[in-house]
Amino acid sequence: xxxxxDSMGSDKGPKEIVQGVVDGVxxxxxxxxxxxxxxxxxxxxxxxxxxxxxxxxxNAEESINNEDEPVLAIRRKKNSSMVLALEALAxxxxxxxxxxxxxxxxxxxxxxxxxxxxxxxxxxxATVYPTKKGxxxxxxxxxxxDSKPEYLLQFATMGSIxxxxxxxxxxxxxxxxxxxVEEGKGNALTKDAYKLLSNSDLxxxxxxxxxDIPEGVVDIIVCxxxxxNVILKLTEGMAMSMFSxxxxxxxxxxKSKIGALMLKSQLKSFKDRxxxxxxxxxxxxxxxxxxxxxxxxxxxxxxxNALRQVKTFSDNNVINIIEENIKDxxxxxxxx
Amino acid sequence: xxxxxDSMGSDKGPKEIVQGVVDGVxxxxxxxxxxxxxxxxxxxxxxxxxxxxxxxxxNAEESINNEDEPVLAIRRKKNSSMVLALEALAxxxxxxxxxxxxxxxxxxxxxxxxxxxxxxxxxxxATVYPTKKGxxxxxxxxxxxDSKPEYLLQFATMGSIxxxxxxxxxxxxxxxxxxxVEEGKGNALTKDAYKLLSNSDLxxxxxxxxxDIPEGVVDIIVCxxxxxNVILKLTEGMAMSMFSxxxxxxxxxxKSKIGALMLKSQLKSFKDRxxxxxxxxxxxxxxxxxxxxxxxxxxxxxxxNALRQVKTFSDNNVINIIEENIKDxxxxxxxx
Numbered sequence: 001x002x003x004x005x006d007s008m009g010s011d012k013g014p015k016e017i018v019q020g021v022v023d024g025v026x027x028x029x030x031x032x033x034x035x036x037x038x039x040x041x042x043x044x045x046x047x048x049x050x051x052x053x054x055x056x057x058x059n060a061e062e063s064i065n066n067e068d069e070p071v072l073a074i075r076r077k078k079n080s081s082m083v084l085a086l087e088a089l090a091x092x093x094x095x096x097x098x099x100x101x102x103x104x105x106x107x108x109x110x111x112x113x114x115x116x117x118x119x120x121x122x123x124x125x126a127t128v129y130p131t132k133k134g135x136x137x138x139x140x141x142x143x144x145x146d147s148k149p150e151y152l153l154q155f156a157t158m159g160s161i162x163x164x165x166x167x168x169x170x171x172x173x174x175x176x177x178x179x180x181v182e183e184g185k186g187n188a189l190t191k192d193a194y195k196l197l198s199n200s201d202l203x204x205x206x207x208x209x210x211x212d213i214p215e216g217v218v219d220i221i222v223c224x225x226x227x228x229n230v231i232l233k234l235t236e237g238m239a240m241s242m243f244s245x246x247x248x249x250x251x252x253x254x255k256s257k258i259g260a261l262m263l264k265s266q267l268k269s270f271k272d273r274x275x276x277x278x279x280x281x282x283x284x285x286x287x288x289x290x291x292x293x294x295x296x297x298x299x300x301x302x303x304x305n306a307l308r309q310v311k312t313f314s315d316n317n318v319i320n321i322i323e324e325n326i327k328d329x330x331x332x333x334x335x336x
Numbered sequence: 337x338x339x340x341x342d343s344m345g346s347d348k349g350p351k352e353i354v355q356g357v358v359d360g361v362x363x364x365x366x367x368x369x370x371x372x373x374x375x376x377x378x379x380x381x382x383x384x385x386x387x388x389x390x391x392x393x394x395n396a397e398e399s400i401n402n403e404d405e406p407v408l409a410i411r412r413k414k415n416s417s418m419v420l421a422l423e424a425l426a427x428x429x430x431x432x433x434x435x436x437x438x439x440x441x442x443x444x445x446x447x448x449x450x451x452x453x454x455x456x457x458x459x460x461x462a463t464v465y466p467t468k469k470g471x472x473x474x475x476x477x478x479x480x481x482d483s484k485p486e487y488l489l490q491f492a493t494m495g496s497i498x499x500x501x502x503x504x505x506x507x508x509x510x511x512x513x514x515x516x517v518e519e520g521k522g523n524a525l526t527k528d529a530y531k532l533l534s535n536s537d538l539x540x541x542x543x544x545x546x547x548d549i550p551e552g553v554v555d556i557i558v559c560x561x562x563x564x565n566v567i568l569k570l571t572e573g574m575a576m577s578m579f580s581x582x583x584x585x586x587x588x589x590x591k592s593k594i595g596a597l598m599l600k601s602q603l604k605s606f607k608d609r610x611x612x613x614x615x616x617x618x619x620x621x622x623x624x625x626x627x628x629x630x631x632x633x634x635x636x637x638x639x640x641n642a643l644r645q646v647k648t649f650s651d652n653n654v655i656n657i658i659e660e661n662i663k664d665x666x667x668x669x670x671x672x
Contacts, residue, residue, distance in 0.1 A: 215573070241550035
């Protein structure tokens, strides 16, 4: 098992990424290829102990950043760490890829270079969503901002397989993110997707009202990429805003400061529930190889968890299972 | 000034509504018509002091509830409090309407009975959104779940006028709810709406990232009704979920219980910022008369505030100003 890591485009620079890769190699028993500026990576690697032949470097001088137009960047920046990493993956030099770089570019590059699984209309970006009860898994969160009902059926299929094989949820429940619970609620897209999902062999339990998502009432949540991104970003925004408000309130008087001190561990435990670092990164589902987008501000711990995620993704044969299921689904639809 | 109040369909029953109307009549100097079961309303009214000729009753035996299909309910339940209230409004017996009943039915009834302002393509449901800095005003939050770019331009126009005249914000800033700040971000709808808004005479400041909405960075937020409803409901869900989590954490040990007691007033002040009752109800913009949807669980205080809102809505001639602005906008577009 060899995992390719695109080391450029992270907010924290290569230091945390290299440390995360070393920890991953030592703890998970995987090999790795780090793509980025060779001199910097070598220097960082020299600080650590690890089996020397288990980490290779592919030198890349160019990086793709968030300001680049994704499709143009993938086409033009041929020597960027992301393009070289994706090409190494596509050519079979590694079994999966982790990148902290631009999400848009990774989506475009995944599509052009790694390519779709046969039968998959659109790959989806998926992510773990921390809830009160544990986690939900939500897709699409931004790859397809104008989705069709058929895409949502495929997202559900891929999400269900990933949930079972990688997240370890037995026959996960699947719901459609909607603005009402009853069938017939929502917009044209959700109404049509509801019908497709109801007629599928999936463990579809109906609509989940967006209001109930933070409570954790369902395992897999399916939605259009625009709506999924809204759900994800608003959740982050609400959490940040509420924490800063709480902080202000709690430091507004001497008494409240003491009160806040007494609650310190509770506040920390509350904040930990919302910690995305625990869950690795966001997988791109529907590509021919495992690709995981790690958070731009990932530290070594988050990078190591992303490596673990790619390993489980690959070990469990998720891509072959997706391919078979999508094929079966298409055969079934054509029959009707 | 006479305000019609549909007293059926509230979660709390007519008691709170009648008390809210009496308080409104006494404090705001308005007259009112309460539509609902006459015997119950008379009995409730007999408990209070108010100028006797300032409150009338229209008897209604039937009610529309949230389980009714909105359009069918408006067409068939001719003796429902909502239909009778809307007809009284349309025929000029009152200057505005407050209802706690089914949002869907009120939207349908508003459209069929009160009717659109000339030139308005789709009326929008709008609501005040409490932020860290104060309030934003967001529309559409559910009336049009499949919007066109032209609708969003009209929502912005109506929202801007309401913000200035009723909420008292001088030349309010307007932004498009989106999943990125830059022009060209988002889905087909937001990309096209961005162009229309940029070319308008409105105080359009660009996209607002959904993540930043809770911070309160803009006065008027425009979006498709599905997305607006998602934003509203997820905000409520996050707030509820975070409060219940905090409560659990804070009562998990003796020390934390004492800490929480010391923070009681801070926690309350935090919760108050999210209190929708302060802001009255959600106006339907684009109809020929002021119509305000009050929350289903409105108490007397919320009902009184909804009456105040209808009064300001009517006093400030919002509907005529919307009509003129929409007309000007249509003339301008036809010229090009």
